[in-house]
Each structure stands twice: as C-alpha cells, then as structure tokens.
Amino acid sequence: MRAAALWVALILFEACSATTHVVEPASAPKAAGVEAEVRDDEPAQEDASDGDDTPAAEANDDGDEPDDEAEEPESPPVTGERRPHPLDGLSDAEVAQAVKTRLGSLGSMSVGNPNAGLLVNGKNAEKCELYTPIAPGTAWGTEETLAYLDGALRKVHAEIPDTPALALGDISARSGGPISPHLSHQSGRDVDISYFYVGEQRWYRRGNAENLDLARNWAFVRALVTETDVEFIFMDTSIQALLKEYAVSIGENRAWVDGLFGGGGQRAIIRYARGHATHVHVRFYNPIAQETARRSYAALVERGIVPPVQNYVQHMVKKGETLGKIAKKYGVSVAAIKRANRLKKSLIREKHPVLIPIAHPRPAPPPQRLAFPPRRLPPSEPDARAAARQ
Ligand SMILES: [Zn+2]
Numbered sequence: 001m002r003a004a005a006l007w008v009a010l011i012l013f014e015a016c017s018a019t020t021h022v023v024e025p026a027s028a029p030k031a032a033g034v035e036a037e038v039r040d041d042e043p044a045q046e047d048a049s050d051g052d053d054t055p056a057a058e059a060n061d062d063g064d065e066p067d068d069e070a071e072e073p074e075s076p077p078v079t080g081e082r083r084p085h086p087l088d089g090l091s092d093a094e095v096a097q098a099v100k101t102r103l104g105s106l107g108s109m110s111v112g113n114p115n116a117g118l119l120v121n122g123k124n125a126e127k128c129e130l131y132t133p134i135a136p137g138t139a140w141g142t143e144e145t146l147a148y149l150d151g152a153l154r155k156v157h158a159e160i161p162d163t164p165a166l167a168l169g170d171i172s173a174r175s176g177g178p179i180s181p182h183l184s185h186q187s188g189r190d191v192d193i194s195y196f197y198v199g200e201q202r203w204y205r206r207g208n209a210e211n212l213d214l215a216r217n218w219a220f221v222r223a224l225v226t227e228t229d230v231e232f233i234f235m236d237t238s239i240q241a242l243l244k245e246y247a248v249s250i251g252e253n254r255a256w257v258d259g260l261f262g263g264g265g266q267r268a269i270i271r272y273a274r275g276h277a278t279h280v281h282v283r284f285y286n287p288i289a290q291e292t293a294r295r296s297y298a299a300l301v302e303r304g305i306v307p308p309v310q311n312y313v314q315h316m317v318k319k320g321e322t323l324g325k326i327a328k329k330y331g332v333s334v335a336a337i338k339r340a341n342r343l344k345k346s347l348i349r350e351k352h353p354v355l356i357p358i359a360h361p362r363p364a365p366p367p368q369r370l371a372f373p374p375r376r377l378p379p380s381e382p383d384a385r386a387a388a389r390q
Pocket residue numbers: 069182185190191192281
C-alpha cells in the first residue's frame with residue numbers, strides 16, 4: 001500500500017511539474033477562447049491526415065487567469081484511532097450479501113482516495129440558506145461530507161447573525177471519478193467553497209485583507225477543525241496569515257492556532273496548495289464512508305458496481321497538440337481520454353489540462369481497518385464543550 005501511494009505521488013508530481021494554468025470550468029471568469037473542434041472517436045493511432053490532429057486553439061493571453069488546483073497533495077497514510085463503525089460485527093460474507101441485496105442501506109461509500117477514487121450512494125448538495133451550488137451536477141458528496149459541511153456552516157450562522165450563503169463549487173461527480181480540471185474531488189470528500197467576504201459574495205473573488213470577512217472565515221475554520229473530521233483546508237498563504245493573526249487577536253490559544261498551520265511539529269490542517277486565493281478547498285476524512293467502502297470494495301468490484309479504481313495524470317495541452325497526439329504519447333485511446341474528461345466532442349484548448357487515464361489500475365484498498373486522527377481541540381476546549389453539551 002505504501003509503495004502504491006508513493007507511486008501515485010510520483011506520477012502526480014511529474015504531472016504537476018508540467019502544469020502551468022488550470023481553470024475551474026464552472027467558475028472561471030475568463031473570456032471565451034477559440035476552440036478547435038475535431039472529429040469524435042478516432043483511435044490514438046490515426047495520423048496527421050485525421051481530424052484528431054487539428055491543433056489546439058491558442059489560448060487567450062489572460063494575465064489574471066485563476067490559478068489551478070493541480071498541486072493538491074495526495075493524502076498521506078492515516079494514523080490515529082479506530083472509530084466505531086456501523087458494519088462492526090458483520091462478517092465479510094454478510095457485508096458482501098448486503099452489497100448484493102440492500103446496497104442503498106449501506107449508506108455512502110468513499111472508494112479509493114481523492115486523487116483516484118469513486119463515490120457510491122452519494123448525496124447531492126442542494127441550495128439552502130448555507131450555500132448555493134454553482135454546478136449541481138458535480139456537487140455530490142458522501143453523507144458524512146455534507147453533514148460535516150452543513151454542521152460547520154450552521155455553527156457560523158448560529159454564532160454570527162445574518163451570515164450569507166456561500167457559493168459551493170465542486171464536490172464530486174455523482175459516481176465520483178475524475179472531473180476536469182481537478183486531480184482530486186474523486187471520492188466525495190473534497191469540497192470547493194467560497195470565502196466569506198465583506199460586501200459582495202461572489203464566486204471566485206480573490207480574497208485579501210480588504211474584502212475578507214475574517215470573523216466568519218475564522219468561525220468556519222474553527223468549526224471545521226473542532227466539530228468535524230477535517231483532513232486538510234487548502235488556502236493561499238496570504239489568507240492563512242490573515243486568519244492566523246485574526247485568531248490570535250481574538251484570544252485563541254496561540255500554540256493551538258500555530259499547530260493548525262503546522263507549527264510546533266504538528267500536522268498542518270490548514271495548508272497551502274496553488275489556486276486557493278479564490279476559494280477554500282476542504283477535504284474531510286470520512287470514518288464511516290471510507291471504512292464502508294473498504295469493507296465493501298471486493299463485493300462492489302465483483303458485482304460490477306464499481307470498476308477497479310483508476311489512476312490519472314494531468315496533461316497540460318501545448319500549442320499545436322491534438323487529442324490524437326496526446327493519446328499516442330500516453331498509449332491510451334482518444335475515447336478513453338474523452339470519457340475521463342466527459343468530453344462529448346474532441347475539444348481541447350492550449351494551456352488547459354486534460355486528465356489522462358493511466359493503464360495500471362490502483363490496487364484494492366488496504367486489508368487493515370482504517371484509523372483516523374483525533375480532533376484537535378484547543379487546550380481549554382474539551383471540558384467547556386462537554387459542559388455546554390450537558
Ligand atoms: Zn478543490
């Protein structure tokens with residue numbers, strides 16, 4: 001498992017190094033570029049006389065194009081505590097029988113990992129007082145992810161009156177798997193969501209000292225950390241600094257706050273990944289849905305409910321490249337690339353990413369029961385919170 005994880009990390013690193021700009025499709029405020037349309041379904045082996053060799057259109061020279069999400073790191077192996085789970089006490093045979101006869105009753109399953117994963121029994125985030133989905137078709141998460149997200153936002157609303165709804169970006173596709181331009185967002189555990197702003201709440205607004213609502217953003221981060229099993233919160237470094245300073249200014253425990261950002265040798269929950277000055281990316285651990293997927297995986301594959309989990313690399317389209325050439329370079333079919341990117345036509349654009357399905361399927365999940373880190377409460381918190389709940 002470790003070797004497999006390392007291998008994935010390596011191919012992602014390689015892919016990232018070739019990456020420059022990636023645009024979020026549902027959101028990027030970007031002038032329309034010229035797109036090259038070419039024929040569908042040509043095999044990779046076809047040569048230059050063929051439609052798939054129509055070169056990529058030249059991208060606009062767009063100076064303030066939003067950053068990409070291509071450098072979200074792979075989740076490291078989890079260490080921590082084992083949590084009680086609904087399938088405890090069921091044998092593997094009983095789990096397999098449940099997959100066969102009552103799949104829906106097993107609840108959401110987060111299969112594989114965020115960069116090579118799938119979603120079973122997902123739930124669609126719906127517009128409510130907490131948020132408005134930007135692209136409902138890719139706002140599917142596990143029940144846990146949505147419960148955690150909603151719970152954290154409800155806390156902000158309860159603490160600070162008149163809190164506005166956020167813009168909710170991508171979570172995952174209905175059955176998970178790749179959604180361009182993301183490498184992650186494949187297993188129902190990743191959420192892109194806007195910051196809270198002073199004044200206009202607009203999706204993909206670049207956050208800064210003038211326009212960020214630090215009180216609400218900090219309340220959101222605090223609720224994520226203390227009330228949910230959050231794994232990472234990706235934010236731009238400039239925004240991290242503002243939040244950290246704000247948290248300490250209102251009397252939060254300095255060592256605890258530092259630790260959340262990786263100080264004192266602690267695992268950083270709030271960390272940098274390119275492209276997150278315009279929105280927050282939250283990744284949750286799903287102690288239920290990940291473990292359900294692990295227990296059910298063999299039966300899911302056997303019954304054809306999920307294909308073996310697939311790995312991808314991201315390829316940045318260069319000037320003059322075609323889908324046919326790219327397919328040939330990676331030894332995959334044009335049809336497979338189109339499937340991976342949900343392309344109806346063979347449109348590709350220069351400086352935009354395409355996901356390439358890699359031939360080797362990821363091995364099955366680990367045989368060991370999953371473990372998850374304990375929540376990181378501030379020093380004075382456990383007693384006070386426990387008392388408040390009585
Ligand atoms: Zn994201």
